[in-house]
Amino acid sequence: MDVPGILKKNGLSITEGRVKILNLFIKNDGALAHADIEKNTGAAFDRVTVYRTLQTFVDKGIVHHVPTTDNSILYALCKDDCEAGHHHDNHVHFICDQCNKTICLDEVIVPNVKLPKDFNSNRSEMVVHGVCGECK
Amino acid sequence: MDVPGILKKNGLSITEGRVKILNLFIKNDGALAHADIEKNTGAAFDRVTVYRTLQTFVDKGIVHHVPTTDNSILYALCKDDCEAGHHHDNHVHFICDQCNKTICLDEVIVPNVKLPKDFNSNRSEMVVHGVCGECK
DNA sequence: AAATATTTTGCATCTATGTTGCAGAATATT
DNA sequence: AATATTCTGCAACATAGATGCAAAATATTT
Numbered sequence: 001m002d003v004p005g006i007l008k009k010n011g012l013s014i015t016e017g018r019v020k021i022l023n024l025f026i027k028n029d030g031a032l033a034h035a036d037i038e039k040n041t042g043a044a045f046d047r048v049t050v051y052r053t054l055q056t057f058v059d060k061g062i063v064h065h066v067p068t069t070d071n072s073i074l075y076a077l078c079k080d081d082c083e084a085g086h087h088h089d090n091h092v093h094f095i096c097d098q099c100n101k102t103i104c105l106d107e108v109i110v111p112n113v114k115l116p117k118d119f120n121s122n123r124s125e126m127v128v129h130g131v132c133g134e135c136k
Numbered sequence: 137m138d139v140p141g142i143l144k145k146n147g148l149s150i151t152e153g154r155v156k157i158l159n160l161f162i163k164n165d166g167a168l169a170h171a172d173i174e175k176n177t178g179a180a181f182d183r184v185t186v187y188r189t190l191q192t193f194v195d196k197g198i199v200h201h202v203p204t205t206d207n208s209i210l211y212a213l214c215k216d217d218c219e220a221g222h223h224h225d226n227h228v229h230f231i232c233d234q235c236n237k238t239i240c241l242d243e244v245i246v247p248n249v250k251l252p253k254d255f256n257s258n259r260s261e262m263v264v265h266g267v268c269g270e271c272k
Numbered sequence: 273a274a275a276t277a278t279t280t281t282g283c284a285t286c287t288a289t290g291t292t293g294c295a296g297a298a299t300a301t302t
Numbered sequence: 303a304a305t306a307t308t309c310t311g312c313a314a315c316a317t318a319g320a321t322g323c324a325a326a327a328t329a330t331t332t
Contacts, residue, residue, distance in 0.1 A: 046282050067203040111247045118269030126262045133254030
């Protein structure tokens with residue numbers, strides 16, 4: 001589906017900023033931080049607009065948060081979400097120690113773990129660190 | 137091992153702030169954010185001191201970062217680190233949706249996942265969300 | 273296509289979080 | 303007890319993110 005289509009499907013107005021930012025996600029298969037987006041759009045938009053756009057995308061399930069160990073917030077697009085419109089982010093995220101990219105491994109499902117009794121699990125997140133195919 | 141002993145073993149001076157903060161971690165089996173520590177020490181220490189103490193503890197391997205999906209940094213003590221002094225945090229972290237506590241499941245090891253070929257893994261982190269034994 | 277209604281953007285402002293340099297205080301060493 | 307080392311607190315700074323509101327852009331209606 002094309003970018004305007006994705007926006008319309010989610011009840012969002014089609015604006016220059018949203019189109020450009022969504023395109024950035026589609027071109028880049030890794031995860032993006034707010035700062036990456038500002039760099040790549042050449043400061044064409046206000047900081048606040050970028051924040052709000054990202055928040056909107058998260059709310060609509062177009063994009064999801066990626067867990068990190070530092071204090072950065074990463075956003076990643078799920079291919080499945082794009083196509084089908086239902087939000088599921090139970091896949092593994094991979095962070096390359098070399099190129100520092102965060103990559104969604106859409107095909108790798110987060111495994112279940114045995115929890116202590118009396119613990120119930122809703123959802124799980126998994127981040128794997130290592131060296132990606134490009135850098136190897 | 138007692139708190140001053142842990143500090144000494146890591147080549148750190150024994151100071152009021154470090155003892156109190158390390159005690160906080162030992163008493164509380166969940167993960168703590170910077171803000172939690174400031175609350176629990178009754179603002180007895182400067183903000184900067186708390187930041188630096190946490191950074192020092194991370195550097196020395198006394199405490200480790202817990203991955204989160206929001207922008208908060210959580211710190212958690214590993215029982216094993218305390219006892220043996222070697223850093224390993226390949227256990228699962230559990231975040232309770234109800235009481236919002238983060239709990240180190242020291243006995244639950246992060247499972248291995250099959251990565252795409254050409255990907256090498258060094259270490260993995262896993263966060264499970266759900267309801268803990270207390271809240272159930 | 274023009275007019276109106278709705279959304280979105282940008283600016284100004286504010287808050288929280290985290291860092292760094294440096295002098296004084298506390299701890300460790302001799 | 304005196305010296306050397308380490309740590310703390312203050313001030314200042316940097317960055318990330320949120321909010322209210324008027325102006326601008328988009329969507330809808332006629």
